[in-house]
Amino acid sequence: MLNQLPILLKHQHLAHRFYMYMIVDNSINRRAIQWRPELHLQRNIDLYQTQHDLFATLLNQKNEQGLVQFWLDIALNNLPSKYNWEPENRIQKAWEHLSLYCEDSCYRAALQVWKENRCKCWEEYIFIARCLIYDPVKFREILAKYDPSISPLYVYIIEVLRKTIKDEGAVAKFSKWRLLCKKSNKELKEALIRYGIFEPEVSRFLFARKYFRQIYQFNKIQNPATRSGQRWIEPDSNDFQEAAQYYNAEKSLAIAPHQVAIAKDVTSEQLHRWMEICITALRNYPQSIIPRISLEVISTVSYEIEPSLGFYLEIENSIFEQKSLCQRTDAVLQQELLALNDNQKEILYLYYGLGWNQKQIAAKFAVTQGAIARRLQTIERRLINAVYSLKQPPQWVTGYVTTWLKYNYETPDNSDLIHAALVIAIQRLNAQSQNLLRLYYGQKLDTNAISKQLCLPLSIVNELLSQINYELECALFKELDLIIRKFLDIWLNKKYQYIKNQNFILQSQQLILA
Structure with missing residues (x-):
């Protein structure tokens, strides 16, 4: 001090x-x-x-x-x-x-x-x-x-x-270590943001505090040798060393945030510095101190992003383009529904409007349940292709993955469906691929340095990086397909529930007139 x-x-x-x-x-x-x-x-x-x-x-x-x-x-x-x-x-x-x-x-x-x-x-x-x-x-x-x-x-x-x-x-009563241990993750996160610490550091600080708090409380607070008057004593180097060991051991597990998993191991000295920064941030902005985190502060650094508008594939940045895409999606799907034959329209109405199951629909049309399932799949694929035609994923996914790795690998937006899909895809890669991404996009090492560090030929490193890109593109295609399917299910349910309600109103009016 x-x-x-x-x-x-x-x-x-x-x-x-x-x-x-x-x-x-x-x-x-x-x-x-x-x-x-x-x-x-x-x-x-x-x-x-x-x-x-x-x-x-x-x-x-x-x-x-x-x-x-x-x-x-x-x-x-x-x-x-x-x-x-x-x-x-x-x-x-x-x-x-x-x-x-x-x-x-x-x-x-x-x-x-x-x-x-x-x-x-x-x-x-x-x-x-x-x-x-x-x-x-x-x-x-x-x-x-x-x-x-x-x-x-x-x-x-x-x-x-x-x-x-x-x-x-x-x-x-106001020991700084007590302050660090007692504050919630939400309070610490807000304090760090206000202090000027953002992702990926915020996630790493929170993860480090988790293990430091466990070690410190066990070694110092719950230790019978600690007198009550010395309850919140200073941690020693062993506490930070032990916390760093736990941090490094746990960061490769599924419980670790993406920002933690992709980072280098932390030293005891670095973890000590992180905890001091957390304490300073909390002292500047404890939860009991009301100057609240202004919306202007958030928007200036683009830290919090409003959730995306449903399941539309909104890769545009402007609100106008997002709304335009929603409107175009709705128009294309309406057009596809009009182009269906009468049997297909009736199947959709029975399935989404009246809530019939495939067995009931099959009995009405005197066909097998498998035949109805195939007809529904045919309609679904037709509608999926219609949505795909708006943004043509094959044309932008490759560039999107490359750009995302370069600019968002360390700081993905969890509210963005595509960002979240890529994070999950990375977690499913093998250990060698994850390590390559960590070195190339996380630690910003060039391919020559990676080649020397991993004792691999330069050509193999480049080949592996290209293969990883391809695997992520494939994973993103699959996720886009799932997103569109979920969206279509919601859209069709709303569409045919509206039609059912309109039919009910029309029938009621006819009965009244009769």
Whole structure:
């Protein structure tokens, strides 16, 4: 740990105090604390500045106490009366503005305690303070006792936080290793994303934390030799070494995420660094700290992708093209249905509309059940070929697989059906093929380096890579066929259920008229 608490820069504008939060930046040689905007709160400030004359006036004053009181009135008393242009959740936003206003006080209080007692790291002191101001129940209790006639809010908050840090720090309630062990995968994932860690590292960090937590808890927490007062003691090198061994042994199993399975083995030192990054990310963004992960943050890095639109083969990137493909698919299938003969149409209606089984349909047509099964298969294949004609898989699958391996091998989109199919196909390859992909697309080694490492002729390496591409293309063709079959089953069910309902309505109307 550094023995010097970084200097926190002052806000350049009064409004910044109500929509910016602290984050520890490790991107330079020494740590620094920087301010980052919470975008939805920044927009809220802009809204009030343009719509509320008093608020705009308060923003231009040198003293922030007027703005503090403005948000306090809304948060504690829902005053003044709400304007139509104000957000429905204005009380919640007021609390969030006040919490972010107190971020600076967290730093000041932590600084005071740290100067008195440097036996603990300053990050821990800041973390204890932030947990309090983002606890909605405790924070409300604190502000309810605040008297603006005695002192400004920041002075009052610093004193409350200073006492809290001393009390909580004395019992080691907020050990960083406790924090790492107690947080869920969802919380850690959100913290890492906000901190600027994305795939494939996120999956690897989560997988590493799983084994470190097991080893640490067994060796340190559940160890009878550990005294209760030393419950969350520092892990030693053996803990990280053992966790790394488990990580490397388990990463080749089916339980390991794709991003983990394709990566190199991890060393104990690397795993230790990963856990420290996780701790820093959690301290910057624990679940109890409300600045939520903004949609803008997600969309900027394209980390979360909305699920694809059903089973249509949407390889286009634009929404317009996706909708166009859906419409064209529907039109082609409608045209194919119209071209069927009367017997084929009746079979589909009985099967999908009325829910008859093949045996019942066979009895009606006085043929065998196998004959009906073959007729259904003939119709299905005709419709599949019609869908294939829209995107012509033979023409794009080869290029798609090559591009995917180059750009998405390490970071597949699990919500994309084609990405998921390729991941499964890779998992079904033999060990040699998986290792080749790991070296070529994961570790970015050229074929000459791979040839030397595996003691294989260069021509064999190139031949194997081509063979792997071909195997993945074949697997993708099979998966596309299954996807289209599933889609057709859904489409035909909806189509003939609609026809059945329309027939029922028509018959009812005829009975009424009769």
